[in-house]
Amino acid sequence: MTQRSVLALLFDEVQSLDVTGPVEVFAGAAVQAGDPGAYRIRTASLDGAPVRTSSGLTLVPDTALADGPAPHTLLVPGGRGTRNPDPRLTGWLRENAPRAERLVSVCTGALLLAGAGLLDGRRATTHWALSDHLARTYPAVEVDPDPIYVRDGNVATSAGVTAGIDLALALVEEDLGRDTALAVARHLVVFLRRPGNQAQFSAQLAAQTARRTPLREVQQWITEHPEDDLSVQALAGRALLSPRHFARAFHSETGTTPGRYVERVRLEHARRLLEDSADGIEEISRACGYGTPEAMRRAFVKTLGTPPAEYRRRFRAPVQPQPAH
Known part of the structure; x- marks a missing residue:
């Protein structure tokens, strides 16, 4: 079975669920598929140092961003740290993110991608509360504030927090099939799967x-x-x-x-x-x-x-x- 590497970006004031939600989906998919190597998951911060999330949790990365080859899937989470990001982070994304086969953002992670010019000319979404900000700040991005996730080529952006789980389930279904994605959803006791065009709000x-x-x-x-x-x-x-x-x-x-x-x-x-x-x-x-x-x-x-x-x-x-x- 094909192994897909997943690299989750970490930075101070990251939203912890933006990281752990999709990571749990990918890790669970490997278990449900009966192949522990289906996804190779790693986390990385700029210098490899631990980061403090917006909720106060500390996450210890596996490596520094400068180390290691480009991943198959680059996961860019959101959180308060996306409002005034370290310029080195934006610079790393601008230079290295295009090398990933699949670029995925959760919640306000779209602001990091947009800041690196990676959403120019693309349709994208983000948390409803920041959609207007994204559209005003980055007019080259076609912002759709309603869906829970949007896919444009090899770039996928999702709405607030738990929408990252929906997007990850959709990616697992694409990679490993519907049965595996359904088994993961049941294990996590979530719906499989809210379609991407479903509104962020009921x-x-x-x-x-x-x-x-x-x-x-x-x-x-x-x-x-x-x-x-x-x-x-x-x-x-x-x-x-x-x-x-x-x-x-x-x-x-x-x-x-x-x-x-x-x-x-x-x-x-x-x-x-x-x-x-x-x-x-x-x-x-x-x-x-x-x-x-x-x-x-x-x-x-x-x-x-x-x-x-x-x-x-x-x-x-x-x-x-x-x-x-």
């Missing part, structure tokens, strides 16, 4: 939580009953408000209209059912409030650019019991 997180109790209860009702009548009139009745007052208050307190919130909840629910259940398209369309498969198809094509059947084909993860290891 509908509930993307919208603000309303201050007033009746509006918060309506938000919860929408989430729990996507198949119900969720018209403004019906929702206003639940909140004991007039439709006009309800629509104005909902937008004011959540930052979105009732209609858009309902659309996002229904789409999110339909995606989960397509990925995780064996229900038919017609059954899912009814369960999510679309009424007909055609209505659901239009919603998917409009938002995701793909019909439900194709979405299921690409992203459905078969559910099979597997013992813990």
